[in-house]
Amino acid sequence: MPVNTVIYFIIVMLMGVAPTYAHHPKGSIDVYMKAHEKHFEVIDLPKAPSFELMDANGNKVRLSDFDNKVVVLNFISAHCQNFCARHAAVVAAIQQKVNITPLKGGVQFITIIADTKNESLDVMQGYAQTYGFETSNWLLLTTSKDSSEATIKTLVDAYNVVSEAVGNDQERGSVVTHFIDKGGRFAAKFHGLKFGPINPVLYISGLIDN
Numbered sequence: 001m002p003v004n005t006v007i008y009f010i011i012v013m014l015m016g017v018a019p020t021y022a023h024h025p026k027g028s029i030d031v032y033m034k035a036h037e038k039h040f041e042v043i044d045l046p047k048a049p050s051f052e053l054m055d056a057n058g059n060k061v062r063l064s065d066f067d068n069k070v071v072v073l074n075f076i077s078a079h080c081q082n083f084c085a086r087h088a089a090v091v092a093a094i095q096q097k098v099n100i101t102p103l104k105g106g107v108q109f110i111t112i113i114a115d116t117k118n119e120s121l122d123v124m125q126g127y128a129q130t131y132g133f134e135t136s137n138w139l140l141l142t143t144s145k146d147s148s149e150a151t152i153k154t155l156v157d158a159y160n161v162v163s164e165a166v167g168n169d170q171e172r173g174s175v176v177t178h179f180i181d182k183g184g185r186f187a188a189k190f191h192g193l194k195f196g197p198i199n200p201v202l203y204i205s206g207l208i209d210n
Contacts, residue, residue, distance in 0.1 A: 029206025030188070039195040040203075041188060048073075048178070048186035049158035053112065053141035056124035061141055064184065066108040070207045071180035072200070075114040075161045083193075087175050088131040090193050094177075097201045099134055106182075106208045109138040114156050181207050 033040045048071075052062045063071065074091050076084045088111070095109050111127075124140050127133070133140075143152050162174045174191075177200065181187040187207060190200055 029203060029210065032206070033188070033199065033203055037190070037195055037199045039191045040199070041191060043186045043188050045186040047184045048180045049155060050184075051112075051141075051155050052144065052147075054144040055139050055141055056127075060144055061110075061139060063110075063180070066110075067184055068182060069106055069108045070182060070187075070204050071178075072107060072109045072204070073112070073159075073178040073180060074110075074176070075112050075156065075159065077114055083175055085131070086193055087177075088127075088133075091177060092132040093197065094200045095134060095138060096132070097198065098204060099137070101201075103201070103204055103208060104137060107137060107204055109133070111138070111140045112152075112155070113140070113142040114152060114161060179203060179207070 030042050030044070034042065048063065050063050052060055055061050072091065072094065074087060076088065091109065091111070095107075098104055098107050111133075113124075124142065127140050128135050128138065159176075159178060160174075161176065175193055177190045179187045179189065179200070188203065190203075
């Protein structure tokens with residue numbers, strides 16, 4: 001077993017996770033996760049939908065910039081409250097667990113604003129502090145200034161993110177955390193907010209080890 005994984009599993013054990021969760025079979029992480037996590041869905045497409053968006057500093061960012069890493073991707077709505085805040089907190093918690101292990105250098109977290117073009121950079125820059133993201137391996141992205149209005153809708157549709165109006169200018173949408181393997185392979189999704197808190201980290205570990 002790789003040294004990184006050994007160190008990670010020691011940390012997992014210290015966190016009080018059951019031993020059976022700390023010994024997923026290398027090379028069979030999808031099979032393992034399907035058996036242990038009901039909110040897990042295998043995708044296994046050769047390429048995840050690509051994008052070119054803008055970060056909080058106005059820099060262009062492409063998904064292909066992170067081909068050498070596992071990417072954990074989620075979408076938020078600028079008009080949604082409650083579940084979007086809860087989703088952000090869940091993804092931030094995954095990042096915190098990853099970042100106390102040697103897995104940190106192999107993972108990039110990305111949050112995409114799904115419904116607002118050129119969101120205020122001040123708002124974007126305050127998002128990390130609000131929800132507890134560590135900016136060393138996390139980015140908040142929105143559409144670039146020269147993109148068309150259809151750009152973000154096309155991307156949202158490509159990832160099958162569903163949203164609907166619920167009144168008072170609020171929106172409700174699907175809560176999904178997407179996992180993209182090294183090389184851009186669209187590996188899997190974790191649905192909702194009730195999955196086992198350590199399972200996404202174990203899945204990331206399995207992708208990095210494979």
